[in-house]
Amino acid sequence: MSIQKLIMNLQKFWSDQGCYLAQSYDLEVGAGTMTPDTFFRVLDRRPWKVAYVQPARRPTDGRFGLNPHRVQKHFQYQVIMKPSPADIQDLYLKSLSSLGINLQDHDLRFDEDNWESPTIGAWGVGWQVLLDGLEITQFTYFQQAGGIDTFPVPVEITYGLERLEMFLEGKDNLYDLDWSDDVTYRDLRFVEEKEFSEYNFNQADVKLLKKSFDMRIKEGHKMSKEGLLLPAYDICLKCSHLFNLLDSRGAISVTERVKMISQIRILVNQIAEKYTSREDVS
């Protein structure tokens, strides 16, 4: 089964569970959790079901295309269900069966792994799901986002698409995976990995990134003040990516690191608070 068939299967499965199929968000994010379809929607009290593919960028994970399973950009399949259904683990198992995995032939384990993202003031409790020792999914009950307790509690399921596909195809190198019948992961991604690794580690203009970070934080506060919460949040995402780039350039000192993370978090928390106090969402 190719990656695109895998995606189509998951789309079908979760749409049958009543999820709205969102399109990938058009900004650089470190994880599917950070897009507005998750971040804002877990904050309010209304029920919410969504599923989508999200490219996730982590500049420091780049390996110039040389490592068989580490890349600076990978693809996640993100599902949010709020409130978390009582049978969510069963649903998840069924989604794996729908991919043709016979669970009775394998060892499937829910291994304690609690997730936390200080930059967006979020944390949750859950597991990494291991299939014959391979981590294929992150499964999390969101307890807090933007520093605010979630209620009802959403559950988040994040499939690592490359990992899952490596399992399905039984391959050891992710560049050998089939995206479609004719196109491989290598065809699509190898050059991108090489060039972006060079950019992330060696070329990105540190001065420009820093300046840009500072200016955007200012702009973010301004937009938040204006009540333009969605643009303000986009700016936070931008800052988070700028921070990651600076980090992979090795350009962040001890004190700067703490300061920059807290600058983003303060703004995100402020946005979350303003959002939840809006009448139409509470």
Place this chain on the structure above:
Amino acid sequence: MEFLLEITTEEMPSSHVKIGLSQLEEKLKEALHVSSLSFSRMRSYGTCRRLVVVGDLSPEQKDRVEDIIGPPKTVAFDEDGIPTQAAVGFAKKHSLDVKKLVVLKTERGEYVGAKKITKGARAQDILTDNLPTIIASLSFPKMMRWGKSSLRFSRPIQNILCVFGESPLSFSVDEIRASDFTTGHKIFSPEKIRPKSFSEYNKALAENHVIVDQERRKQIILKQSEKILSSLGAQMYPDDELLEKLSFDVESPCVILGQFPEEYLKLPLDVLSTAMKEGQSLFSVVKGRKQLSYFLGVADVPRDAKELIRAGNERVLKARLEDAKFFWDQDLKVKLRKRAEGLDRVIYHEKLGSYEDKTQRLKKIAAYLLNKLEAKGDKKPAVEAAELCKADLLTEMVREFPTLQGKVGGLYAQEEGYPADVWKAIYEHYLPQSMDDNVPSSLNGAIISISDKLDSIIGAIGIGMEVSGSKDPFGLRRNAQGICKTILEKKINCDFCRLVDKVLAIYGDIFEIDKKDVKNRCLEFFKGRLQHILESQGFRYDLVNAALSPGIDNIYCTYLRLKALDSLKESAHFEPMILIAKRVNNILRNQPRYKINPDLLFEKQERELYTTFTIIQENVLSMIADGDFAKAQRMVFRMRSSINSFFDHVLVMEEDQRLKRNRLALLQAISKVLNQIADYSKVVVSE
């Protein structure tokens, strides 16, 4: 009647299962005690998906019999013995037959009354009243909420099975109603099972691929491993922590043997075993002391019929080992010394600076300690180890496997050709990680370990961090206990107060809290930890107090004092000496200090005591200096008869102030020597 409770949940961490089971059992027992419902054979079992308690309960409380007292006999009956209006009224009020009233003898005389029998409550009512609160009150190290429930638990509760005397009990916890069923293995047998008793429950679950008893699962894992490895003549490399985790993580243990390419055996054992243990939870396989290119995994399946689980784990492990090998080769390209230059960019703590700052402090503390220990030979290796010990924080290997910190630095130093007294010290400097862990084997390792931990503790106290109850964010308790353990086992004989002073001086003026205050808090903290360690080693608490009370100027000496007290506690001289020491201390209470003038000693007994004391003091002090507290103590015993006859014949509180002060001064001198051995007033003596 048999009681069976099973809470099924989504997968709980193994540590939570253990905590949950002991709380569940304790809270249930407590509730039954309070309700005076007797029980026996209470026990608990669990897996990552179930908390189970079983026990035999009596079906109801004992009937309660109480006397109800009415009017005095003289009022209740008239002269002819016929009940009066008072008696009739009393009987009516308590719905009793007037003829059944009896005469009760009380302290105030004879009264009319009756024995009232209150039927004991039924066990099932007591259970249904208490269980919801008990279940909802279980607490775990990290709690969570789910759905729209207001419950907080380790992981979402899926079902509650509760059977008492073969029938289900009905109650609810939040929205979850207790049921009469459970389910088998999540993947292999999710069907409902309706057991009426624990033996049925146990049997049905076993048939449905769940072994409920954790001890049995552990034994199965060990037995299967042994069987699989016997043909290789190999053994599982023991790892109790991992075995414990796995025995809770699986309901149907199945041990799997896998292999990895031999080329990875070039990696050090620590790296190999960490890569196996973390993530995939695999055991290493050894033959004697040699690591083999095999691993053991524990799957949660009846069997790996198609060997897909083995193959899958092999593939994942190979990728991890390939990574580890890559990190190893990459890391070795940059020398540790060069790498250490980057430590100024790694934060240790916002208020305590970078790891470069910490390294600079460590160098000074280690050099000081070495000086004090008068260790013969070169100080260079220890200082060099201090300089390099944190460099591995910047390696790829530690970034990937944080638990390898220290060890991997030591291994890289070894590869770079540093001598053993440098690389070993780096390798060992995080030891001991717990009270069960080994202390560093080398002196330099011990010195760096103590310096590092003490630097952390004093820094944390200096910026106002508090350790209280379950809160210990910086691991200060573990660090302090690690220091004590290392000092005791490595027999490190040095002045602890001065060491603390030294560390404070090295920190300079960066604390907002007054240094004296930091020092006192630090010493108090260590005293508490040392007390905890010594008591848990089985020493009598009063002896521990007596040994600790003179202070912890020297932790190792404190320990020697205690050992001496402990070894002499059965001696015939011990208790009489304690009593007399207490007498000395009592008489000296609230007295200012005086000086002895030997010319003023007139009575025979006081002169005798003075002579004995002078000789004994000289001997005792040299014995203490040699650390031989038992000998010193036995020497002190010899003063007893002189002190006794002094008390018998000499009046201390003489009217002549000069004589009185001189006698007090003599006792003060004696007391001062005694107190260097122990604070005898803390010893409990049966009189």
